[in-house]
Amino acid sequence: MSDKVTNNQQDASLKVEAQATDIKPNTTTTSSIASDVAKKVEPVKSKGYSNPALRAMGIPALRLPSRNWTIFWIVAGFSLGGIAYDKYEQSKIRAKWCERVSKYGQESIKFNEKARKVIVYVAPPPNSYLSDSMGVFKKYIKPILNSAGVDFEIKSENRQGVIRSTVAAEIRELRHEIIKKEQEIHLAEQSNTWYQRSKKYLASYFKKVDKEQQEKESYEKLKAELKDLKNIIGVYYKDQQLKDTDSISLDSEILEPSLNGGVICLGRGAYKEYLHGLHEGLLGPLEKPLEDSKTSEKEPESTDKKIEMDVKMPVVKSIDAVQSEKVDEESPASEKRTDESAKEEKKEEEEKKEEEKKEEEVDENGEKLLPIPKPFISPEDYKSAKFAPEFSKYLQNASKIPTKDNVAPIMQQPILVFPVYNVVGFTQIPKNIYRYYTKRHLMEEYGRATVALVENLKSNFKIEDVDLCKQEEDDWPSKWIEKGKKNNSEWVQELVTDERVLSKLWVYDAERVK
Amino acid sequence: MSFLGLGGAPTVTSDAKIQAAEAELDLVTDMFNRLVDNCHNKCINKSNYAEGDLSKNESLCLDRCVAKYFEVNVKVGENMQKMGQSFAASRP
Numbered sequence: 141m142s143d144k145v146t147n148n149q150q151d152a153s154l155k156v157e158a159q160a161t162d163i164k165p166n167t168t169t170t171s172s173i174a175s176d177v178a179k180k181v182e183p184v185k186s187k188g189y190s191n192p193a194l195r196a197m198g199i200p201a202l203r204l205p206s207r208n209w210t211i212f213w214i215v216a217g218f219s220l221g222g223i224a225y226d227k228y229e230q231s232k233i234r235a236k237w238c239e240r241v242s243k244y245g246q247e248s249i250k251f252n253e254k255a256r257k258v259i260v261y262v263a264p265p266p267n268s269y270l271s272d273s274m275g276v277f278k279k280y281i282k283p284i285l286n287s288a289g290v291d292f293e294i295k296s297e298n299r300q301g302v303i304r305s306t307v308a309a310e311i312r313e314l315r316h317e318i319i320k321k322e323q324e325i326h327l328a329e330q331s332n333t334w335y336q337r338s339k340k341y342l343a344s345y346f347k348k349v350d351k352e353q354q355e356k357e358s359y360e361k362l363k364a365e366l367k368d369l370k371n372i373i374g375v376y377y378k379d380q381q382l383k384d385t386d387s388i389s390l391d392s393e394i395l396e397p398s399l400n401g402g403v404i405c406l407g408r409g410a411y412k413e414y415l416h417g418l419h420e421g422l423l424g425p426l427e428k429p430l431e432d433s434k435t436s437e438k439e440p441e442s443t444d445k446k447i448e449m450d451v452k453m454p455v456v457k458s459i460d461a462v463q464s465e466k467v468d469e470e471s472p473a474s475e476k477r478t479d480e481s482a483k484e485e486k487k488e489e490e491e492k493k494e495e496e497k498k499e500e501e502v503d504e505n506g507e508k509l510l511p512i513p514k515p516f517i518s519p520e521d522y523k524s525a526k527f528a529p530e531f532s533k534y535l536q537n538a539s540k541i542p543t544k545d546n547v548a549p550i551m552q553q554p555i556l557v558f559p560v561y562n563v564v565g566f567t568q569i570p571k572n573i574y575r576y577y578t579k580r581h582l583m584e585e586y587g588r589a590t591v592a593l594v595e596n597l598k599s600n601f602k603i604e605d606v607d608l609c610k611q612e613e614d615d616w617p618s619k620w621i622e623k624g625k626k627n628n629s630e631w632v633q634e635l636v637t638d639e640r641v642l643s644k645l646w647v648y649d650a651e652r653v654k
Numbered sequence: 655m656s657f658l659g660l661g662g663a664p665t666v667t668s669d670a671k672i673q674a675a676e677a678e679l680d681l682v683t684d685m686f687n688r689l690v691d692n693c694h695n696k697c698i699n700k701s702n703y704a705e706g707d708l709s710k711n712e713s714l715c716l717d718r719c720v721a722k723y724f725e726v727n728v729k730v731g732e733n734m735q736k737m738g739q740s741f742a743a744s745r746p
Contacts (some may be wrong), residue, residue, distance in 0.1 A: 247709065250708075255714055373686045
C-alpha cells in the first residue's frame with residue numbers, strides 16, 4: 141500500500157506520525173500545532189477490495205483494519221484461541237475417559253455393600269500450597285473415579301513426614317493386631333483342655349446369681365439396642381433379617397489381594413514418603429526405639445499423641461510413648477552427645493527453650509501442631525532388619541493379610557503415582573505459559589493412568605519404578621533443595637529401598653490401557 | 655445421641671425419662687425423614703427407573719450426601735449453640 145501512495149502524501153503522513161509521537165499530552169505549546177497539522181492532512185483510508193458480484197449483493201468494500209489493529213487482533217486471537225482450544229480438547233479427553241469407565245459406575249450394588257475404595261496421599265509441591273496438588277486431583281483424576289464408581293479417601297499433609305509416619309503406624313498396628321489374635325487363639329486352645337472346661341462348668345454351677353448385676357446387664361443391653369437406630373426407624377425395624385445384614389465391602393469378596401483397593405500418590409514427595417513409610421512399617425521394630433537416656437530424662441510423661449491430618453481419616457495413634465520431641469523436622473536431633481555434665485546442662489536448658497519456642501507452632505486453624513514421630517528405623521538399617529514375621533505366612537500363600545473389614549491392607553494394594561508439576565519464578569514464566577497451553581496432554585496422561593487403576597491393569601513392581609515421576613524433581617527449586625539437604629529433610633534424601641519390600645508391591649501400568 | 659448414653663443423671667424420674675425419650679425419638683425420626691428425602695432428590699435420577707437396584711455411582715452419592723448432611727447438621731448446631739450462648743450472656 142505504501143508503494144501506491146505518492147511521495148508528497150508519504151512525506152506528509154510521516155510528518156504527521158512523527159509529530160504525533162513527539163507530542164505529549166497536557167502541553168499547551170505543541171498541541172495547537174498538532175491540531176493544525178491534523179486538520180490539514182487526513183490519515184490515508186484504504187480503498188478496500190470489491191468486485192461486481194459483491195457489489196451486486198450489496199456487500200460494501202472489504203477492508204482490513206489498520207496495521208496495528210491487525211497485529212492486535214492476531215495476537216489476541218491466537219492467545220485466546222489457544223486457551224479455548226486447549227480447554228475444549230481437555231473436556232473432550234475427559235469425556236472420553238469418563239465414558240470409558242462409566243459402565244463400571246452403573247453396575248448395581250446392594251444396599252449393604254460398599255464400593256471399592258482408593259486411598260489418595262496428597263502432598264503439596266515444594267514452596268507451594270496443598271491446593272495446587274488438590275487442583276490436579278480434582279481436575280484430572282476425580283472425574284474419572286466418580287464416573288467409575290470408585291470411592292476415594294484423601295489423606296493429605298502440610299508438612300514433611302506425616303504420610304510416612306501414618307503409613308508406618310498403620311502397618312505396625314496391623315502387626316500388633318495379628319500378634320494379639322494369634323495370642324488369643326493360643327490362649328483359647330490352652331483353655332479348651334478337658335480340665336479347664338470342667339473347672340468352668342463347676343464354677344458356673346456354683347456362681348451366685350447377682351440380681352443387681354443382671355439388672356445392670358439388661359439395662360446396658362437396652363441402651364445398646366436403642367443406640368442402634370435400626371431398631372426404631374426406617375424400613376428396618378420390622379425386618380430382623382435386614383437388621384442383621386452387616387455392611388461389607390465389595391473388595392472383601394475378592395480373594396486376590398492386589399485387586400483390592402488402590403493407592404494413589406500425588407507428587408514425588410508423597411510417593412517417597414509412602415515408600416519410606418512402607419519400609420519403616422515392614423522392616424522396622426514394633427516398639428519405638430529408645431533414644432539415649434538423656435533425651436528420655438527430659439520428657440515429663442508419656443502421652444498418646446495423634447498425628448494431625450487435614451482431612452478426616454481414622455486417627456492412628458502412635459502406639460508407644462511418643463516422646464515430645466522438638467517440633468523441628470528441619471534440624472536433626474543430635475542424639476550423640478559426649479560432653480561433660482556442665483555443658484550438657486547448658487545444652488539442656490537451651491534445648492528446652494527451643495522446645496518451648498517450637499511447640500508454639502500452630503497451624504492455620506490455630507491448633508497446635510503435634511510433632512511428627514521420627515522414623516523407627518533409619519534407611520541404613522534396612523539391610524540388617526528382619527522383614528515382618530507376622531506377615532510371612534500370608535505372603536507366602538499370596539493371600540490377603542487379615543484386617544478388620546477383610547480388605548487387603550495398603551501394602552498389598554497396587555500403587556499409582558502422579559507428578560505434580562509446579563514451577564515458580566519470574567524466569568520460569570515462559571515455561572508456565574507453555575504448560576498452561578498444553579494441559580490437554582496432562583489430561584490424556586493422567587486420565588490413562590486413572591483408567592489403568594479403575595480397570596485393575598497392574599504389573600509387578602520393578603526396580604525402575606522407584607524412580608516413578610522423578611522428572612517432577614526438575615521442577616523443585618534448587619534453593620529449596622539445598623535448604624532441605626542442610627536440614628536433612630525427608631524429600632531430598634535418596635530413596636533407599638529394600639528388595640524384600642519392593643518385591644511384594646504392585647504398580648498400575650498406564651501402558652496397558654489400550 | 656441416645657438419651658441413655660449420657661448416664662449422668664441417675665435421679666431423673668422415669669416420667670421425665672420417657673418424655674425425653676419420646677422427644678428424642680421425634681427428633682431422630684424427623685431428621686431421618688428429611689435426610690432420606692433430600693438425598694433421594696439429589697442423588698437419584700428420577701427420569702430413569704429402569705432398575706430397582708442402586709448403581710455404584712448412586713450408592714456413593716448417597717453415602718456422601720448423608721455424610722455431608724450430618725456435618726452440616728453438626729456445624730449449624732454448634733453455631734446456633736454459640737449464638738444462643740452469646741445471646742444468653744448479653745441478656746442482663
